[in-house]
Each structure stands twice: as structure tokens, then as C-alpha cells.
Amino acid sequence: QVQLVESGGGLVQAGGSLRLSCAASGLTFSTYAMGWFRQAPGKEREFVGAISWRGGSIYYADSVKGRFTISRDNAKNTVYLQMNSLKPEDTGVYYCAADRRFGLQIATTGSVYDYWGQGTQVTVSS
16 A cells, blocks of 8 residues: 655744655655645645656756755655745645656656645745
């Protein structure tokens, strides 16, 4: 049974930082590309960023580029999202997702991803 468990969310002031983690189990983690998505209240889910199976390719949404950093540790079956210079508009539930299309281009569309975590809340106060 595949499980993705996010952690690290919380309440932070604008300009602050948070580091989200997503621990995976039940899959061969090193063969999956991993993505981060978020959903703000009343809005559709949006792509934040993604990292290829070995970490050689990383892609970010324009809204977070230069502020957020994705990394992964395949030995720990974990992907991370370091979020700096947070803004109130970064508020939302953050989800990690796994894409089993081994070796293919990083996907920015949520429907491509096969497995999802339950999400972790990030709230940025102004």
C-alpha cells in the first residue's frame, strides 16, 4: 500500500520560512518523480514544483521560483520543499504526489500523478 505523508506545515509570518517533508512508503521511491501542489481556500489546486527521480531535473511554478527549493533523499524515501520569503498568497494545503512514469519529463498537471498525500496546512500571516 502506497503512502505519502506530508509534515512540516504550520503558521508563519510573511517573510518567514518553512520546510515541508513528504515521506513515502510502499513504492520504489527512487523510480518516481515527485511533485508538490497546493490548494488555497476557494481556489483550484495548483502546481508548485517537481523533481525527477534522481533529482537531476527540477521545475518550479513561476510564483515560487527563487523562493522555494525542492530536494529529495532517495535513501530516506523523502522529498522536501524548502519555502523561504513566504507570502500570504502562499497560504494553502500543500500536497506531495508521486508520478510513476519513470524517466519521462516532469509533469506539472496533477492528473498525471498516481499517488497523493493527505496534505499539510501552511498559513502565512501578513
